[in-house]
Amino acid sequence: MVLPATMAELWTTVGSTVASFMFIMAIIRQYCPYEIQRLLEKLTHQITSFFYPYIGISIHEFSGDRLKRSDFYANVEAYLSSNTAKSAKRLKAEVGKDCSNIVLSMDEFERVTDEYRGAKVWWVLTKTAAPPRPLSMSYYPEQERRFYKLSFHKRYRETVTESYLGHVMKEGKEIRVKNRQRKLYTNSPGYKWPSYKQTMWSHIVFEHPATFETMALEGKKKREIIEDLMTFSKSKEFYERIGKAWKRGYLLYGPPGTGKSTMIAAMANLLSYDVYDLELTAVKDNTELRKLLIETTSKSMIVIEDIDCSLDLTGQRKKKGEKFSKEDKKMNDDEFSNKERKEAKEEGSNGNHGSSKVTLSGLLNFIDGLWSACGGERLIVFTTNYVEKLDPALIRRGRMDKHIELSYCTFEGFKVLGKNYLGIESHQMFDKIENLMGEVKITPADVAENLMPKSPMDDPERCLSNLIRALEEAKEETAAVEGAAEEAKRSAEEENEIEPTKEEAVSL
Numbered sequence: 001m002v003l004p005a006t007m008a009e010l011w012t013t014v015g016s017t018v019a020s021f022m023f024i025m026a027i028i029r030q031y032c033p034y035e036i037q038r039l040l041e042k043l044t045h046q047i048t049s050f051f052y053p054y055i056g057i058s059i060h061e062f063s064g065d066r067l068k069r070s071d072f073y074a075n076v077e078a079y080l081s082s083n084t085a086k087s088a089k090r091l092k093a094e095v096g097k098d099c100s101n102i103v104l105s106m107d108e109f110e111r112v113t114d115e116y117r118g119a120k121v122w123w124v125l126t127k128t129a130a131p132p133r134p135l136s137m138s139y140y141p142e143q144e145r146r147f148y149k150l151s152f153h154k155r156y157r158e159t160v161t162e163s164y165l166g167h168v169m170k171e172g173k174e175i176r177v178k179n180r181q182r183k184l185y186t187n188s189p190g191y192k193w194p195s196y197k198q199t200m201w202s203h204i205v206f207e208h209p210a211t212f213e214t215m216a217l218e219g220k221k222k223r224e225i226i227e228d229l230m231t232f233s234k235s236k237e238f239y240e241r242i243g244k245a246w247k248r249g250y251l252l253y254g255p256p257g258t259g260k261s262t263m264i265a266a267m268a269n270l271l272s273y274d275v276y277d278l279e280l281t282a283v284k285d286n287t288e289l290r291k292l293l294i295e296t297t298s299k300s301m302i303v304i305e306d307i308d309c310s311l312d313l314t315g316q317r318k319k320k321g322e323k324f325s326k327e328d329k330k331m332n333d334d335e336f337s338n339k340e341r342k343e344a345k346e347e348g349s350n351g352n353h354g355s356s357k358v359t360l361s362g363l364l365n366f367i368d369g370l371w372s373a374c375g376g377e378r379l380i381v382f383t384t385n386y387v388e389k390l391d392p393a394l395i396r397r398g399r400m401d402k403h404i405e406l407s408y409c410t411f412e413g414f415k416v417l418g419k420n421y422l423g424i425e426s427h428q429m430f431d432k433i434e435n436l437m438g439e440v441k442i443t444p445a446d447v448a449e450n451l452m453p454k455s456p457m458d459d460p461e462r463c464l465s466n467l468i469r470a471l472e473e474a475k476e477e478t479a480a481v482e483g484a485a486e487e488a489k490r491s492a493e494e495e496n497e498i499e500p501t502k503e504e505a506v507s508l
């Protein structure tokens with residue numbers, strides 16, 4: 001009878017000691033200034049490390065400038081979610097990639113164990129309060145600093161530092177690539193930081209179904225683009241060796257409805273990239289552009305659609321004959337940055353947003369330099385309906401490495417659409433369609449629209465007839481336009497014949 005009473009007392013004492021300790025820690029966290037918290041942490045650390053044979057390694061979510069989430073942290077997170085979350089008792093549940101599955105990971109302050117080549121290690125997800133910010137930065141929300149702490153006995157130091165961490169990094173990365181839910185980011189002008197008007201990325205899940213297989217494009221062209229993209233994505237070492245940033249620029253041009261946006265989706269799907277749809281007119285200045293581009297993830301595609309309409313991109317060019325040197329560009333950009341920073345503050349105070357001041361020099365700087373230095377593989381894609389309007393400096397090889405023309409639908413392209421939309425690869429009406437397509441121009445978007453069944457009654461035959469009718473109408477229209485042009489030309493010539501030229505009049 002005595003023993004249980006003693007045990008009960010013992011447990012009560014242990015329980016109340018732990019509770020008191022936790023209470024004191026909570027009070028310290030809640031009320032003590034940040035500096036005192038850090039001092040106490042340091043003191044505790046020094047005392048314990050004297051007797052303690054264990055080593056700790058911290059992996060922080062954000063480093064230094066806090067601009068970019070650490071890749072290592074994300075890899076550890078993925079590794080632990082997949083490998084050790086099974087043994088955790090407190091878990092965090094989140095919706096997974098396709099919104100149908102649930103991903104479990106360890107919750108904050110939860111501890112899990114892992115074993116690697118005989119070494120036993122512990123992982124804990126911890127957080128601390130962020131240091132107080134200077135008054136001038138008080139408009140940014142305060143954030144906690146999250147980090148994983150890895151602990152192990154000092155006899156496993158070599159195994160952990162030389163092998164285990166590399167193993168976690170590699171496995172975590174593979175899991176992330178596999179589980180990646182790709183996103184479509186836009187710098188929507190609607191979302192702003194409070195009090196400091198800066199556009200930030202907002203995102204939705206990227207689920208566009210387009211692939212190169214479903215694109216109406218000649219096979220040779222398709223294969224060439226796919227090969228180019230795949231070579232680029234496998235060329236990390238090559239770019240490192242030649243000392244160039246791992247990036248490639250694509251210019252897609254052609255009339256509306258020829259598949260420029262569709263190709264962007266197919267490219268992103270092929271490479272498993274995130275897509276950043278950059279709306280240049282919503283970017284206030286070059287400083288903001290720089291910030292947006294730095295925030296992009298490492299496997300990403302930055303898309304600027306209809307570049308010719310976005311801004312007066314030729315506005316900052318020097319006169320013909322004058323070279324646009326790097327120093328010029330930098331100076332130009334820096335001058336702008338300082339001036340614009342001042343203006344942004346003024347606008348912030350009077351509530352006036354003003355218009356975009358992104359310059360060609362700013363954009364070129366990021367493509368060529370600063371943004372490229374962020375590491376990771378990046379594609380930048382420009383689209384335009386009017387390639388001739390673009391400043392040659394913007395699209396020269398090296399900046400826009402590959403120029404792809406998307407044009408009117410060919411018979412080969414039609415056959416791809418026929419297979420996609422109607423599930424057929426041949427039909428007696430194909431010959432007529434081939435002949436008509438040789439005579440008139442029709443965009444893949446128009447072909448697709450005609451092939452799309454609009455009611456359950458629309459069988460392949462009816463859809464093909466719709467397309468033939470559209471082609472015949474287009475042919476008639478073309479003939480009418482050509483006829484009118486011919487007529488206008490003839491009457492102009494006749495007028496010229498009747499009216500003598502100035503010289504003729506003089507000689508007469």
Ligand SMILES: Nc1ncnc2c1ncn2[C@@H]1O[C@H](COP(=O)(O)OP(=O)(O)OP(=O)(O)O)[C@@H](O)[C@H]1O
Nearest residue numbers: 214215216255256257258259260261262444445448
């Ligand atoms: N080459 C193509 N292959 C398959 N489908 C296509 C192709 N081109 C156009 N389409 C179809 O037409 C629709 C419009 O095409 P898309 O938006 O890609 O054209 P675009 O060239 O980007 O046009 P715009 O210049 O007006 O933005 C797409 O949703 C797609 O269904």
